[in-house]
Amino acid sequence: MSDKGMMEKEEIFSKVLRAGRRTYFFDVRSTRADDYYLTITESKKFTNDDGSFYYKKHKIYLYKEDFDGFREILEEMTDFIINEKGEEVISERHQKDFKREYDEDGTEKETAGSSNPEKFTDVSFDDI
Numbered sequence: 001m002s003d004k005g006m007m008e009k010e011e012i013f014s015k016v017l018r019a020g021r022r023t024y025f026f027d028v029r030s031t032r033a034d035d036y037y038l039t040i041t042e043s044k045k046f047t048n049d050d051g052s053f054y055y056k057k058h059k060i061y062l063y064k065e066d067f068d069g070f071r072e073i074l075e076e077m078t079d080f081i082i083n084e085k086g087e088e089v090i091s092e093r094h095q096k097d098f099k100r101e102y103d104e105d106g107t108e109k110e111t112a113g114s115s116n117p118e119k120f121t122d123v124s125f126d127d128i
Contacts (some may be wrong), residue, residue, distance in 0.1 A: 012036060021045045038062040 013028040025041040040060045047053045062070055 035064070037064065038067075 011027045012030055015026045017024040017026070021044055023043045023045075025039075025043065027039045027041070028036050029039055030036055038061075040062065042058045043055050044057075045053055045055055
């Protein structure tokens, strides 16, 4: 490949966000016209039955002319989620085997790990 071809693939500036099984790569790249654009890559780790693993990747290309609209909608959507559901992450709902439990009246039960400040589990650290 020529030097020019290599320059098209060159990353100008990069950041990585590791988030559990997912990793997000933010890369500034250069176009053939020597302008910049952003790629956002989500890489998610999966495990095969034999214990080996592989990654699935999804990529978004974001060009300068779309930055304002993208930023506005991203901010609106993230604000909506935080305003509706708060900043607390309910981690057990992200587990594959999570099942909601309901009381007899049909309301969702509080489960272990739920954030109910009135419930307390006494833990003894003497056994550790």
